Amino acid sequence: MYDDEALLATGDIELVGLIESSSNSALLVQVLGEAEQSMAVYKPEEGERPLRDFPPRIYRRERAAYVLSEGLGWNLVPPTVLRDDAPFGPGSVQKFIPHDPRQHYFTLYDNHPETHEQLMRTAVFDVVANNTDRKGGHVLLGADGHVWGIDQGLCFSAPFKLRTVIWEFAGLPLPEDLVADLQRLEDDLPAELEELLFPVEQYAIQLRVRELLDAGVLPFDETGGYRIPWPPL
Template identity: 55%
Template sequence: MPGRELTLLTEGRVELLARIPRSSNATFLVRVSSGDDSAHAVYKPEAGERPLSDFEPGLYRRERAAYLLSDYLQWGLVPPTVIRDDSPLGIGSLQWFVPCDYRDHYFTLYEESPETHDALFRIALFDFISNNTDRKSGHILRGHDGRVWGIDHGLCFSAGFKLRTVIWDFAGEPIPASLLQDISPLVERVPPGVAQLLDDAEAAALQRRAQRVLRDCVLPLDPTGMRYPWPLV
């Protein structure tokens, strides 16, 4: 568990810097600081969420749940994310900001950087387990250190199967035994921190998706050809 990052996100003073453009919901770049230490984070307040017919208000909880699930699996795919109720615009999620080259996204990484394919495969599996309904290409970042991250998980964990993603290039490929082993505990128990952020039906559906992965042992296919978000990037 990243110590400095979570300490700053949890305890640091939050200062609004700018609104991040082209986001569906109000999303802000903030500075979190404690003493002489400071860093940037992405703040998504509940007050800035647009009403949705298929998700209850409080998408910030799903952002946190995605981080906790990634951390539980020890996959390190989601930047450290916390919930704060004392931020400038009220309760919401704070996620560690990943410095990166924004010209890179899933499509460019898949085509031009084969060394990222293992990480992209893992994100595709994570998206199935978490039932991500909005995995756009631009939600995949490669940090300046070369590490690949997935961001923007507010539309995950629905009880009904709603997977929409651009990551279909690995569909039908066998899942390595090590990843299956990571997933297997979910069949018996959803991590308490994740379960507390979901309702009972959503937690049960997460377990069913884990069961399907362990049964099929391959990344799922999309026979409809329609499980894509819009826009793609």
């Protein structure tokens, strides 16, 4: 099978259209290789809005989220690469996941209990990555039943500022398989994160992992409801 990451990294990029619902510029593109093609989402640096609490080039954090997901072995983030030769300059290119837009975190949790194990994994990932913007619509159900997390540019701050809609698993024990994955990460981060994040942000990942392992459960929202992004969907 053709490697998705290789296709995204080397294929020709053709613009299809603008994704209007995105707060920063996000473009639907087609990536064409010699034998395969794929729809993808291209987020150029040029289209980013300046943020007070994140440095420029947040598109690189989309790649960092993919690298972290792969390092954990969780296959949570769609294949994501960095491209300097894209139509509007440097940015991230992430494989587009065909999905039912009527399904999101809230519908999955309420109506699809078979996804709960994957949703809990997403909650753990967000704590480790310090996701400040996990909206319900950032959780997709693929055609094969696999749960994906998208829009992870606002992750990896050193200060803890988790904002997420996924609180239903708070206080539940961490499954043994996830504990084993986190233990590997505690002492050995994926090497590529050194190129994508500041040293203090890398250290903070390991600190959050240790705190999770020490607690053995997912944290509660100790602010009384302020750790939910707006809008929640």
